[in-house]
Amino acid sequence: MKKIKFYSLLCAVFLMTSCQMFEMDNYDEPSETIWGEVVDEATGKRVLTDQGSEGIRVRLTELSWGENVQHNPDFYCMLDGTFRNTKIFEGDYNIRIDGPFIPLVRENTDGTLLFDGSQNTRISGTTKVKFEVQPFLNVEFVGDPQVSNGVISAKVKVTRGVTNEIFREKIEPMGNWKDEYLNVTDIQLFVSYSSTVGYRARDDRWSNKIEYSGDAFNELLGQPVQISSIGNIPSGRKVFIRAAARINYDTPVGSGTRRWNYSEPVEVLIP
DSSP states (O other), rough: OOHHHHHHHHHHHHHHHHHHHHHOOOOOOOEEEEEEEEEEETTOOOOOOOOSTTTTTEEEEEEGGGOOOOOOOOOOOOTTTTEEEEEOSSEEEEEEEEEEOOOOEEEOOOOOOEOOOEEEEEEEEEEEEEEEEESEEEEEEEEEEEEEEEEEEEEEEEEEEEOOOOOOOOGGGGGGGOOOGGGGEEEEEEEEESSOSSSSSSSSTTTTEEOOOTTTTGGGGGEEEEOOOOOOOOTOOOOEEEEEEESOOOOSSSSSOOEEEEOOOOOEOOO
């Protein structure tokens, strides 16, 4: 008899706990939307990027939870420099972005805040934000790419998005300054069947890169640099190419991620 009472009590506790768990989980799914764009403050053009963790990172932190709150899971811009997240709870947020541009949040080595270009906003319904930044580099194709025997040849021009003086003015106060931060380390030619071509959507059979040591690229700034795909792309195919370049500086500082600045994608028909 005692066993029956014990099991009855145990079942009752289990049912109460189950109901409470159900009630805890019975919340509406997050449905607010944040939409944003990242533009070059000098030109007003969007800052082109990749769609993976090497691209422009977006970080949301809900402000109502106090100083020790953990940020939301990071997400990334689309290749055209816009971002969108449709699964946000309504609330007040801090929005921070990191990418191939002068950091919008700058601290020195002691953690003292030097500049804060993040944005605080309330996300409700569809909320739009705009960030104006100073990209490290501008990357563009010069003329049309040429194709011969399944090989694409293109000319790429890379220029500074900000002057060396402005870069140093903004970065040096953060500490641990190195002249080598300004060095252009590589030019990439990404090739893919996908229009989202980039580091994350590239075909290694045909994509190529040119690497530079030290400040060797300085004399090539503003000059057309020729780069060709590798291998032989089958005839009758349509592919997309993008050029990219980066400097020897990681964002966020200390992350080890050096992010590329990108050109527009270009469609190429292989005869």
